[in-house]
Amino acid sequence: MNLLHKYQDNAEKFSVFKKFSNSNLTTPIAKDKWSPIQIIGHILYWDIFTLEKMIPLMxxxxxxxxxxxxxxxxxxxxxxxxxxxxxxxxxNEFVSTRNLLVNEFENLDRSITFIIENEPGPYTLERYIKIFLDHDIYHLNQIMESIGQK
Structure with a gap:
């Protein structure tokens, strides 16, 4: 699943931020916005949600x-x-969690479909991963722009 590889590759893209100063990573990207590290924490928490609450039921x-x-x-x-x-x-926690999540996705049958309450369905693994891949890319671009890397 090509999307899954891209999803895993994002862990490496985010890990590059370890080379930046704490001030770059802890300063909000704009007024009333999160800092880059808070954005990464936000993505980490979504990965934890998927790993703990969704994957076991897929x-x-x-x-x-x-x-x-x-x-x-x-x-x-x-x-x-x-x-x-x-x-x-x-x-480091983000990268570790993402790798674990990708491993769990790899262990699922690629042909399954499922419903998510209050969402238009059905979902496939590819559709589910694409939502979070796009979410990663949106936030990655935000961070890159805020630290002058875009």
Whole structure:
């Protein structure tokens, strides 16, 4: 699955940010916006959600729970990353979690379809991964632009 490889490659793209200064990574990208490290923490938290709440239920014909309220989920993500000591630790956790998530996706039957509550369906693995791949790319571009790398 080509999308899955791109999804995994994003872990490496985000890990490049370890070479940037803490001030680059902890300064908000714009007024009233998150910092790059908070954005990475946000993506990490979505990966954890997928790994813990969705992957175990991804079976052919299954109905998966609705995606969480985005505002609440993002608030929880910011609380979650408070446990980390520094930005490298968050990035390392993101890369590790993404690799685990990709491994779990690889173990699923590629032909399954499923429903996600409150979402137009059906979903395939490819459709699900594409949503989060696009999400990665959107945020990666935001970060690159904010640190003058685009």
């Amino acid at each position: 079976k052919n014909g299954a109905t998966l729970p609705a995606f969480p309220d985005h505002g609440q989920h993002n608030h929880e993500a910011m609380k979650y990353i408070e446990r980390f000591v520094d930005v490298d630790e968050i990035i």
